[in-house]
Amino acid sequence: MKPYLLVDFGSTYTKLTCVDLDREYIIGTSKATTTVETNVLDGYNKALNRLLRDHPEIKEDKISGISACSSAAGGLKMAAIGLVEELTVEAAKRACLGAGAIVNLVFSHHMTKREIKKLEEADIDIILLAGGTNGGNQECLLHNAKRLRDSSIDVPIIIAGNKDASDNIDDIFEDSGKEYYIVANVMPQLKKLDVKETKNRIRRIFIEKIIEAKGIKKAEEQMDEIIMPTPEAVLLASELLSEGFEDDEGYGELMVIDIGGATTDVHTIGEGFPKRTEVIMKGLQEPFAKRTVEGDLGMRYSANALLSLVSNYEFKKYFSDDDKCDHNIKKSLERRKNDIDFIPQTKDEEEFDKAIAKICCDVSMSRHVGHVEVVHTPLGDMYYQTGKDLSDIKYVIGTGGVLISNSDAKIILKQVNKKSNRALELRPNNPSYLIDKSYILSSMGLLSQKHPRIALKLMKQYLL
Amino acid sequence: MKTVVIGVIGADVHAVGNKIIDYVLSENGYNVVNIGVLSTQEDFINAAIETDAKAILVSSLYGHGEMDVRFMKEKCDEAGLGHVKLYVGGNIVVGKQDVSEVEKRFKKMGFDRVYPPGVKIEDALTDLKEDIGI
Numbered sequence: 001m002k003p004y005l006l007v008d009f010g011s012t013y014t015k016l017t018c019v020d021l022d023r024e025y026i027i028g029t030s031k032a033t034t035t036v037e038t039n040v041l042d043g044y045n046k047a048l049n050r051l052l053r054d055h056p057e058i059k060e061d062k063i064s065g066i067s068a069c070s071s072a073a074g075g076l077k078m079a080a081i082g083l084v085e086e087l088t089v090e091a092a093k094r095a096c097l098g099a100g101a102i103v104n105l106v107f108s109h110h111m112t113k114r115e116i117k118k119l120e121e122a123d124i125d126i127i128l129l130a131g132g133t134n135g136g137n138q139e140c141l142l143h144n145a146k147r148l149r150d151s152s153i154d155v156p157i158i159i160a161g162n163k164d165a166s167d168n169i170d171d172i173f174e175d176s177g178k179e180y181y182i183v184a185n186v187m188p189q190l191k192k193l194d195v196k197e198t199k200n201r202i203r204r205i206f207i208e209k210i211i212e213a214k215g216i217k218k219a220e221e222q223m224d225e226i227i228m229p230t231p232e233a234v235l236l237a238s239e240l241l242s243e244g245f246e247d248d249e250g251y252g253e254l255m256v257i258d259i260g261g262a263t264t265d266v267h268t269i270g271e272g273f274p275k276r277t278e279v280i281m282k283g284l285q286e287p288f289a290k291r292t293v294e295g296d297l298g299m300r301y302s303a304n305a306l307l308s309l310v311s312n313y314e315f316k317k318y319f320s321d322d323d324k325c326d327h328n329i330k331k332s333l334e335r336r337k338n339d340i341d342f343i344p345q346t347k348d349e350e351e352f353d354k355a356i357a358k359i360c361c362d363v364s365m366s367r368h369v370g371h372v373e374v375v376h377t378p379l380g381d382m383y384y385q386t387g388k389d390l391s392d393i394k395y396v397i398g399t400g401g402v403l404i405s406n407s408d409a410k411i412i413l414k415q416v417n418k419k420s421n422r423a424l425e426l427r428p429n430n431p432s433y434l435i436d437k438s439y440i441l442s443s444m445g446l447l448s449q450k451h452p453r454i455a456l457k458l459m460k461q462y463l464l
Numbered sequence: 465m466k467t468v469v470i471g472v473i474g475a476d477v478h479a480v481g482n483k484i485i486d487y488v489l490s491e492n493g494y495n496v497v498n499i500g501v502l503s504t505q506e507d508f509i510n511a512a513i514e515t516d517a518k519a520i521l522v523s524s525l526y527g528h529g530e531m532d533v534r535f536m537k538e539k540c541d542e543a544g545l546g547h548v549k550l551y552v553g554g555n556i557v558v559g560k561q562d563v564s565e566v567e568k569r570f571k572k573m574g575f576d577r578v579y580p581p582g583v584k585i586e587d588a589l590t591d592l593k594e595d596i597g598i
């Protein structure tokens with residue numbers, strides 16, 4: 001036996017997955033409440049003791065390696081700044097999301113003092129500044145760099161804009177005491193996306209700085225590495241499962257939906273090119289592995305936000321046909337927002353949670369998938385496509401608290417191909433549904449860094 | 465190197481001239497950002513902002529150009545591109561019409577240079593050099 005331990009410091013739970021690298025199976029999993037406020041190791045040790053207690057075959061001193069990811073203490077929060085909304089602003093946002101961050105603030109064009117103030121007051125871990133293609137606009141990038149330099153902001157700033165401005169950027173930040181990094185332009189040419197260097201830099205800052213600031217660094221005493229934010233691990237796992245490894249084939253184009261307490265994350269792996277010929281692609285190039293995060297769609301923290309998204313009338317449509325309860329929608333949502341640890345006890349409460357999950361799934365899908373737009377031209381109708389065409393997606397995989405424990409998880413997931421009134425959304429047509437029942441996706445993303453073949457094999461076995 | 469944005473506006477798919485313009489301008493020392501056929505006014509404008517273009521060359525071949533370019537100048541001004549030269553050429557109106565009349569109408573809409581059918585891109589190079597340099 002060669003046990004390998006994968007740790008996910010989540011916002012609520014610290015989750016452990018122990019894999020036997022020799023026999024290539026999951027020995028066991030365990031969890032305990034995350035304890036970043038006191039000592040993050042308390043929760044970790046508790047979970048580890050549980051694991052060792054339930055699986056005496058694991059000998060602690062025989063554990064061959066430990067890797068961890070984290071979304072504790074609010075996850076990785078970023079601000080994205082660019083020039084044109086549809087272009088470098090969007091490119092910057094995608095770089096942040098692809099690196100596993102949550103984008104809390106977005107700015108475009110020339111930043112004003114008011115906007116800088118907002119940024120100073122916000123709880124942000126890293127700032128990403130973009131703007132201009134290579135050889136293109138520098139003036140706006142330099143303006144924003146100066147504004148950032150003159151601010152009281154003391155978090156790392158990554159500059160991923162017009163390369164021509166690099167020397168001037170150095171001049172601006174030199175002796176400013178600010179921590180800044182210049183990386184490759186996120187949009188080197190018009191509509192071309194290049195987020196690799198930015199993502200790598202975000203990950204390095206995360207490892208070197210952020211985990212310290214969030215009180216997770218301590219955990220390093222007991223493990224080899226805390227290598228990435230949890231959402232990035234999920235994205236890596238999805239990529240591996242989609243593309244396969246060497247001779248082991250992957251599942252092809254797929255989607256992962258993670259409905260959490262505060263956000264709903266959607267990941268898709270696939271080109272998403274138009275499936276019909278009369279369609280013209282519009283907008284910025286789409287990332288092959290795409291992640292979107294909806295901060296207003298969640299089971300608990302953001303439950304209240306649903307009130308402003310869907311009317312009572314629409315909400316009711318998400319209850320099952322055989323649900324006879326006369327739910328008080330507003331009260332039930334507020335209750336969940338105020339008590340984030342709320343666990344449904346009655347059938348009615350379960351039904352209500354299910355309806356919330358369905359809405360999260362349905363609305364996040366509308367926002368993630370590409371759209372076609374009919375343009376009436378002098379020569380008849382034509383179609384513009386913005387975003388990815390996901391109609392041929394083969395697998396939709398559900399993960400996150402409400403989906404992994406719900407016996408109706410697949411019914412919730414089926415919202416993804418709900419077509420009524422949404423003819424112009426390019427949703428999956430006829431996917432197969434899988435559930436991450438053992439909650440292993442982030443662990444498999446971690447494992448994929450060193451043992452991709454085993455991670456792929458385990459995902460194929462454990463996603464049902 | 466000066467940047468120019470080129471493209472074919474509206475629901476127009478005539479792609480050959482666009483490729484030639486790209487080639488000729490690149491050969492003559494311009495950084496050409498080609499947004500291709502079927503482009504909207506916003507596509508031209510967004511491209512010009514990010515790439516710091518000094519001129520936008522709009523092509524229209526299929527006859528509906530006059531409709532497609534309406535209020536484009538106003539949108540450029542709105543987007544802070546008042547300084548960017550705006551050219552239009554190709555078969556910009558339906559059929560054969562009085563050239564000076566056509567030119568007048570497009571200039572009134574804010575275009576700096578208007579090229580009737582038959583004017584090749586080579587012929588416009590001197591204007592471009594005069595307006596924005598190389």
Ligand code: B12
Pocket residue numbers: 379475476477478479480481482484485521522523524525526527528551552553554555556557558559579581582583584585588
């Ligand atoms: C090939 C062609 C097509 C092909 C296009 C294939 C493709 N994807 O490129 C197809 C069959 C699809 C097609 C369709 C149509 N076409 Co057609 N097509 C032609 C044709 C025969 C040649 C065009 C061409 O490639 N020329 C060669 C290139 C090098 O020249 P160019 O495009 O004119 O571009 C040069 C100059 O105009 C100039 N230029 C262009 N833009 C600019 C801008 C500036 C600033 C400057 C300085 C110069 C400049 O420089 C370019 C390079 O030298 C022309 C007739 C002709 N001989 O021009 C008709 C023509 C352009 N088409 C015409 C029409 C009407 C149509 C249709 C509406 C027909 C229909 N009813 O379906 C459709 C429209 C489809 C659409 N949505 O756009 C008309 C336009 C009439 C008008 N403007 O009043 C033309 C002129 C034929 C005619 N005499 O009636 N067409």
